[in-house]
Amino acid sequence: MSISEYLNKKLSKGTVHITLIDPMRQVPEIAVRLAYTAQEVGSDVIFVAGSKGVSQKGLVETTAAVKEKVNIPVVYFPAGADALSLDFDAILYLSMINSQDSHFITGAYANSSLVMKRLNIEVIPVGYVVIEPGMKVGEIGDADLVPRDNYWKALDYALAAQYLGMKYIYLEAGNGAAQPVPANMIRVVKKELNIPLIVGGGIRTAIDARRVRQAGADIVVTGTIIENAGYRERLRSILSALKE
Numbered sequence: 001m002s003i004s005e006y007l008n009k010k011l012s013k014g015t016v017h018i019t020l021i022d023p024m025r026q027v028p029e030i031a032v033r034l035a036y037t038a039q040e041v042g043s044d045v046i047f048v049a050g051s052k053g054v055s056q057k058g059l060v061e062t063t064a065a066v067k068e069k070v071n072i073p074v075v076y077f078p079a080g081a082d083a084l085s086l087d088f089d090a091i092l093y094l095s096m097i098n099s100q101d102s103h104f105i106t107g108a109y110a111n112s113s114l115v116m117k118r119l120n121i122e123v124i125p126v127g128y129v130v131i132e133p134g135m136k137v138g139e140i141g142d143a144d145l146v147p148r149d150n151y152w153k154a155l156d157y158a159l160a161a162q163y164l165g166m167k168y169i170y171l172e173a174g175n176g177a178a179q180p181v182p183a184n185m186i187r188v189v190k191k192e193l194n195i196p197l198i199v200g201g202g203i204r205t206a207i208d209a210r211r212v213r214q215a216g217a218d219i220v221v222t223g224t225i226i227e228n229a230g231y232r233e234r235l236r237s238i239l240s241a242l243k244e
């Protein structure tokens, strides 16, 4: 089964949760422990972040170790890295629809598309819309950030991405954002889309997770939460808010 089929199957049963692990934040042994816990508490997928500056060695070792230990899909979430691992089950082609630099819309992917084809890696096209504050990814990607109260701008970008053929839309507040994407923005976007909506950035509590799910997120991504003390319980409560 492809990862897209796996996701569709999961989506037909309810909200999907994804745990994002950044190889730059811990050694592979710890990353494995985090990924294993995520799987245990009910995460459906692990994203491994390819952040700018990650070494080829760090990415490859973390991905191989995680793959060996978990049996949920492990998907590459590239964020400016020049590294790749062959262990990924799929790679997101995150086209930053509101970037002002074409590198982040198509350029980075044009550089690697033939490699993906030759390696026969599943590619998942995602329209990536960065909302304020956007954090590092908004800065690196030179995003024309969507203001938190401008729901219509978020919708314009999301719908444009859908019409351009993306299979998912991802509203991103940024890794480590103080707050998630506003619920009303999610609601406005979700109402008009007919492809799955991914929401990530700043989701720390069960209350956040429930709000985002009730507003219409089909897939919820959390990252930072797993790097903090007490992560197992926090993640467990987020999962129960998403799967209740």
Ligand code: 1GP
Pocket (backbone or CB within 6 Å): 020, 172, 173, 174, 175, 176, 177, 199, 200, 201, 202, 203, 221, 222, 223, 224, 225
């Ligand atoms: C994935 O960037 C997010 O979309 C993760 O953000 O680390 O704030 O959960 P957090």
